Amino acid sequence: MKNIVLEDTVLKNIVWHDHHISKAERAEQKKQKPCLIWFTGLSGSGKSTVANALERELFIGRHHTYLLDGDNIRHGLSKDLGFSDTDRVENIRRIGEAAKLFVDSGLIVMTAFISPFKSDREIARALVEDKEFIEVHMNAPLDVCEQRDPKGLYKKARAGDIPNFTGIDSDYEPPVNPEITLNTATHSVDECVQQLVTFLTVHNYIF
Secondary structure, three states, X not given: OHXXXXXXXXXXXXXXXXXXXXXHHHHHHHOEOOEEEEEEEOOOOOHHHHHHHHHHHHHHOOOOEEEEEHHHHHOOOOOOOOOOHHHHHHHHHHHHHHHHHHHHOOOEEEEEOOOOOHHHHHHHHHHOOOOOEEEEEEOOOHHHXXXXXXXXXXXXXXOOOOOOOEOOOXXXXXOOOOOXXXXXXXXXXXXXXXXXXXXXXXXXXXX
8 A cells, every 4th residue: 555655646746758759650660550469378388489580570571670578578677576476467567568668669569478367468458559469379288388398497397496387386377369379389480470470461560
């Protein structure tokens, strides 16, 4: 309650600053429709791999992008947070707010986070305008993700060295109606990227 009161007091003395250059003008300059591509899925499902490959493909096509990666964010913006449910919620809140600013600058923004809770992803969706949020569910099965275990995290979680690990002792709530579903157990990285590029083209985010 004390923090809420303090926040309300601070906000009363802060006024939103409107930019002279609009989001639409920034987007027109970049010849693209800004959006937030939100990759969500278990550790090892291919979020960062596919997001990086997509960004490279868009970069080659002379589109303006930026990728916010989960591990990188925890080295800075969220380095004070752990992996409890409360900290996970706060981490996603910070990412959503940061991504919103990137979208406002006219960029195609990608985020690669487990983001296990549906409610938090919906909050992130609500931060941007209608049709600007593209939820991508990396729907790779747990056994496939655990077999890959690129960072050795599942092994540590099974040994009890990492508490609150999503998919092991912390729940993952899959999207109900994502814009795109990709299964990296059955599709290659290139195939996933092509599906994403096709979606962006058909829906006029890139042209």
